[in-house]
Amino acid sequence: MKDLRSLLRELYEGDTERAHRFRYGLLAFDVATVVFIIATSFAPDWPGVKVLDIVIGLAVLADFSARLYSSRSPWRELAHPATWADIVALVSFLVAPLIGEGAGFLRILRTLRLLRNYRILTRLRQDSPFFRRNEEVILAVTNLFVFIFVMTGIVYATQHRTNPNIHNFVDALYFTVTSLTTTGYGDIVLKDTAGRLISVLIMIFGVTLFLRLAQVLFRPNKVRFPCPTCGLQRHDPDAVHCKACGTVLNIPDEGD
Secondary structure, eight states: HHHHEEEEEEHOOOOSSHHHHHHHHHHHHHHHHHHHHHHHHOTOOOHHHHHHHHHHHHHHHHHHHHHHOOOHHHHHHSSSSHHHHHHHHHHHHHHHHHOHHHHHHHHGHHHHHHHHHHHHHHHHHHHHHHHHHHHHHHHHHHHHHHHHHHHHHHHHHHHHHTTTTTSSSHHHHHHHHHHHHTOOOOSSOOOHHHHHHHHHHHHHHHHHHHHHHHHHHOOOOOOOOOTTTTOEEEETTTSOTTTOOOBBOOOOOOOO
């Protein structure tokens, strides 16, 4: 058992090539899961969906159990918000086939787990010049994307049985996007108290995430490189000295 725990710690926390390949594999699994969730949301009655839900849920359960077993502080791991996102995703994969597809979009929360993992971010910065140049944009797009589809799932789950305007996920997605952009065409509205509260949440948090994306898209291009003296994180791509303290910088350059 000690050998198994050591192996899992290497895979989840180590700096070996095998560990990096393993974590990239988990990231690829998460991306494939998101594609599956989106694709099957428009065809929830396909017979294979429930079976694949359970298979993916068992894979997520295996990953969750392995991380918890290998953790040096399991209780601290359980208290982490990313772990709770995993639990919600796990429950929705395994329970949704029994109670219906309404909670299915909560599974997309799992995507945030690896994108918030420091080791994955560090490795992506090392391996991908594209990720280094566009890290903040990629994370802002991911946050907005996840928010839209989670809120779409909540709108559908809470409204499709009582609201005649919400027939499917497309209707719920349409309402979410029009609320987020404050366009509000008015052809679909949520009339009960819970629906109005959901609309408020979509507008407040959605606009915030949308503005964050616009901010990182249109502000001057900077690179993330901590100054060794004052800790300033962002500098011009061709900066030689830190603007805050004047320290000489050695920013990596791909030679473009």
